[in-house]
Amino acid sequence: MQLSVNGRSVAIPDARAGDPLLWVLREELGLVGTKFGCGQGLCGACTIHVGDAAVRSCQIAAADAAGQAIVTIEGLAQADGTLHPVQQAWIEESVPQCGYCQAGQIMSAAALLQAAPHPDDAAIDAAMAGNLCRCGTYARIRKAIRRAGTRMEQKP
Amino acid sequence: MRHLSRRLLLKHAARFAAGVTVFAATPACAFNPLPAMPTRSMPEAEARIAWLRLLPDGRVRLLLPRQEMGQGVSVALRQIVAEELDWDIERVEAVLPDTASIAPVKSTVGSDSLKDFAEPVARSAALLREHLHRGGDSAEIVDRGQPVSLRSFRPDGMRRHVGFGMPTEQIVSIVTGAPLYAGDIRLPGMLFGMVLPAGASISVPGDDVKLVTLSDGCGGLLSAHPAALHAAATRVKRDQAPRPMPAVDIDITQQRGDLEHSLRGDAVNADAPWTLDRRYDIPFAAHAAIEPRSAVAQWHGREAAMRLEVWTGTQDAFFVRETLARHFGLSTGKVLVHGCRIGGGFGARTIVRQELEAALLAEAAGQPVKVQWSRAAEFIDGFHRPPSSHRIRARLDADGRIADWRHGFCSGHVIFTSAAMPRWMQMATSLVKDPGVARGAVPPYVAARMRVGFSDIRLPVDTGPWRGLGAGPNGFAIESAMDELAALAGQDPLQFRLANLNPQHERLKACLERVADLAGWAAGPRSGRGFGRGLACGIYKENSYAAVVADVSVAADGAVRVAHLYCAQDSGLVVNPDQVRAQIEGNLVWGIGMVLNEKLPIEDGRVAAYSFADYAIPTMDAMPAIDIALIEPEGAPPSGAGETAMVAVAAVANAIAAATGRRVTTLPYRPQAPA
Numbered sequence: 001m002q003l004s005v006n007g008r009s010v011a012i013p014d015a016r017a018g019d020p021l022l023w024v025l026r027e028e029l030g031l032v033g034t035k036f037g038c039g040q041g042l043c044g045a046c047t048i049h050v051g052d053a054a055v056r057s058c059q060i061a062a063a064d065a066a067g068q069a070i071v072t073i074e075g076l077a078q079a080d081g082t083l084h085p086v087q088q089a090w091i092e093e094s095v096p097q098c099g100y101c102q103a104g105q106i107m108s109a110a111a112l113l114q115a116a117p118h119p120d121d122a123a124i125d126a127a128m129a130g131n132l133c134r135c136g137t138y139a140r141i142r143k144a145i146r147r148a149g150t151r152m153e154q155k156p
Numbered sequence: 157m158r159h160l161s162r163r164l165l166l167k168h169a170a171r172f173a174a175g176v177t178v179f180a181a182t183p184a185c186a187f188n189p190l191p192a193m194p195t196r197s198m199p200e201a202e203a204r205i206a207w208l209r210l211l212p213d214g215r216v217r218l219l220l221p222r223q224e225m226g227q228g229v230s231v232a233l234r235q236i237v238a239e240e241l242d243w244d245i246e247r248v249e250a251v252l253p254d255t256a257s258i259a260p261v262k263s264t265v266g267s268d269s270l271k272d273f274a275e276p277v278a279r280s281a282a283l284l285r286e287h288l289h290r291g292g293d294s295a296e297i298v299d300r301g302q303p304v305s306l307r308s309f310r311p312d313g314m315r316r317h318v319g320f321g322m323p324t325e326q327i328v329s330i331v332t333g334a335p336l337y338a339g340d341i342r343l344p345g346m347l348f349g350m351v352l353p354a355g356a357s358i359s360v361p362g363d364d365v366k367l368v369t370l371s372d373g374c375g376g377l378l379s380a381h382p383a384a385l386h387a388a389a390t391r392v393k394r395d396q397a398p399r400p401m402p403a404v405d406i407d408i409t410q411q412r413g414d415l416e417h418s419l420r421g422d423a424v425n426a427d428a429p430w431t432l433d434r435r436y437d438i439p440f441a442a443h444a445a446i447e448p449r450s451a452v453a454q455w456h457g458r459e460a461a462m463r464l465e466v467w468t469g470t471q472d473a474f475f476v477r478e479t480l481a482r483h484f485g486l487s488t489g490k491v492l493v494h495g496c497r498i499g500g501g502f503g504a505r506t507i508v509r510q511e512l513e514a515a516l517l518a519e520a521a522g523q524p525v526k527v528q529w530s531r532a533a534e535f536i537d538g539f540h541r542p543p544s545s546h547r548i549r550a551r552l553d554a555d556g557r558i559a560d561w562r563h564g565f566c567s568g569h570v571i572f573t574s575a576a577m578p579r580w581m582q583m584a585t586s587l588v589k590d591p592g593v594a595r596g597a598v599p600p601y602v603a604a605r606m607r608v609g610f611s612d613i614r615l616p617v618d619t620g621p622w623r624g625l626g627a628g629p630n631g632f633a634i635e636s637a638m639d640e641l642a643a644l645a646g647q648d649p650l651q652f653r654l655a656n657l658n659p660q661h662e663r664l665k666a667c668l669e670r671v672a673d674l675a676g677w678a679a680g681p682r683s684g685r686g687f688g689r690g691l692a693c694g695i696y697k698e699n700s701y702a703a704v705v706a707d708v709s710v711a712a713d714g715a716v717r718v719a720h721l722y723c724a725q726d727s728g729l730v731v732n733p734d735q736v737r738a739q740i741e742g743n744l745v746w747g748i749g750m751v752l753n754e755k756l757p758i759e760d761g762r763v764a765a766y767s768f769a770d771y772a773i774p775t776m777d778a779m780p781a782i783d784i785a786l787i788e789p790e791g792a793p794p795s796g797a798g799e800t801a802m803v804a805v806a807a808v809a810n811a812i813a814a815a816t817g818r819r820v821t822t823l824p825y826r827p828q829a830p831a
Contacts, residue, residue: 018383019381023383023386027342032339037446037447037531038531039386040531040767040768073331073332073333077332091331094321094322097742098445098446098447098497098498101446124776132773132775135226136742136743136745137742138745138774138776138779139741142776
């Protein structure tokens with residue numbers, strides 16, 4: 001079975017086609033940036049992009065993502081290493097504490113901003129409320145989203 | 157079983173009362189009469205020098221004597237080294253060492269890292285600086301206790317690293333998804349495994365899953381495929397036999413007799429009517445870190461040459477090493493532990509579980525094994541903040557000063573946790589005050605007569621240290637009582653606290669005044685229909701101070717929204733203000749969670765939470781605006797920043813009381829439409 005992951009076509013054993021994409025990414029492909037937080041679709045740590053949408057990779061079988069562009073946290077930056085505006089904003093706002101939920105937060109934020117570079121508070125809440133952070137970095141996440149959105153609007 | 161004298165039991169127990177957190181027991185299906193004891197002391201001077209290694213490229217490597225769990229200790233200690241050397245920060249790298257690379261250090265707990273390690277790290281770096289100035293080019297530095305000037309604690313304005321904000325170490329790895337956590341380790345031939353808890357069984361492991369018996373008699377599951385293993389985890393049937401749950405009810409406990417442990421023993425006047433007589437009840441709470449505990453274990457060699465290597469997210473890598481060495485009959489030199497960055501510690505990663513499980517599974521498999529607990533297991537098989545029940549009775553004199561203060565409470569254990577102590581030792585510790593339960597129970601106020609005491613109750617659900625330990629629950633009770641007393645005295649909550657504050661607590665007074673200024677207390681919004689403002693303050697471990705103002709709005713149906721939180725904190729010299737602010741933000745969120753969200757469901761003496769659907773923690777949409785002021789008294793050394801602002805729990809509860817006219821006496825708050 002072929003999957004498109006971060007712009008590359010990768011071969012996955014057919015036996016793994018029914019596995020949650022989370023485990024295929026982490027253990028078959030070694031892309032460990034996408035995190036296991038609950039495996040129950042409730043914490044958001046496993047958030048990736050499938051097409052344009054933010055998706056919980058623990059809730060989608062690998063086969064169900066075939067034929068679509070899968071992007072993980074490792075694929076968010078450009079090939080030359082230039083960080084995505086959301087990643088850059090995350091650093092400038094010093095968002096992470098333990099860091100474990102942050103890849104999922106960043107992926108949810110990037111999907112939000114791709115759709116709308118200036119979300120209001122309600123839109124941020126709606127898009128991000130499903131990404132749990134036990135360290136309590138939410139205030140900084142919000143600031144980073146605003147900062148990144150401004151930057152994304154400036155660059156077409 | 158070896159006969160152990162009562163004296164030995166008490167000696168062991170007392171060692172724990174003296175500031176150690178928890179120590180390992182073994183899983184239910186194994187037996188070890190004397191468990192491993194965690195390290196307590198600071199390493200010798202020679203070992204402290206060895207935290208710093210000069211690299212061939214002229215940089216220096218700091219082998220961190222603390223574990224990193226997002227509290228920012230790595231970057232703060234790196235800043236101290238750079239300050240002492242007077243180098244650009246890029247020339248200093250900080251790494252989490254393995255247990256062979258540094259001498260044993262104590263567990264990373266208690267918000268003690270900067271308090272205990274800032275000066276030793278600074279001194280070691282300063283000695284290196286002096287050595288380099290003298291033209292030393294080898295690693296041979298000797299600390300003879302010679303005087304050396306430290307740059308890190310000089311007055312502001314003379315420093316260029318300490319006192320400045322910087323993001324957490326590894327931030328680029330975090331935002332780009334580079335491997336960081338124990339669960340990110342991948343080894344050739346690695347399998348995925350889980351240990352079946354005592355009394356658990358599985359009827360159908362699954363096609364790709366093997367059931368094995370481990371060397372300690374426990375059952376385990378192994379698979380080459382994580383999906384199959386995690387799917388099997390959902391099919392495990394745990395022992396559901398009901399367990400008797402003692403009541404955690406202060407009135408029942410006090411009816412039975414005197415409370416077991418006294419913290420203040422004045423004879424209060426019990427004959428006259430009390431001004432205030434209130435009960436407060438606080439439930440179990442989970443740590444709910446987003447990283448489920450994970451470890452990878454790999455055995456090397458055979459027989460006499462056999463060694464064990466483990467990667468784990470732990471607050472105490474040396475304790476893991478000691479426990480594993482004992483369990484397998486190895487010398488500690490044959491066990492190598494890599495303490496990885498933890499995806500949320502909060503006191504939960506102080507016991508040895510997943511590491512031992514991974515080692516047993518790897519032993520059975522003959523291959524490396526990765527263990528990652530399921531979220532359900534984190535709730536069911538972990539330990540939790542115990543419930544507590546409090547009754548505060550207080551009497552004011554005519555001037556609104558506290559004449560009598562009587563606080564009795566009961567709680568499950570914190571330091572003497574059943575998660576880590578064998579049963580025979582649990583019984584001994586009933587004779588000793590659990591310092592975790594007692595934390596924050598003596599208020600910072602003056603009373604003519606003060607009586608504070610508690611009993612602890614052994615519960616069938618494992619309890620233990622949770623962020624702040626007793627400070628959150630005790631602070632909630634004390635600051636709620638103070639708030640209500642202020643109202644009964646017809647006094648402003650701030651003025652009432654200032655009037656009753658123990659005069660030795662100048663630093664707490666400064667926090668109260670600063671937060672009042674920050675929040676515009678004197679001229680600011682008054683509580684009115686649907687809106688309330690509340691105040692709380694507290695001291696953490698006698699060295700760190702905070703005051704919080706909360707503004708809440710209450711909807712017609714009683715639903716509460718925290719609109720704004722203000723916090724003034726004094727945790728002494730601030731090495732990294734950005735990281736200290738982040739810790740405060742975290743505590744404020746935990747305070748919101750304590751009031752509005754968190755209650756671990758218990759049924760028949762067992763945890764009945766299986767996912768985040770069963771245990772709510774605060775989410776983005778519940779976040780208020782936050783304003784923080786840091787107070788740094790001149791000359792105060794760094795003290796703890798990671799747990800102090802938990803007093804926010806009472807500020808929020810007091811704000812709800814101001815808005816609704818009803819005191820919050822049971823957590824979490826449940827909305828009620830106005831009468």
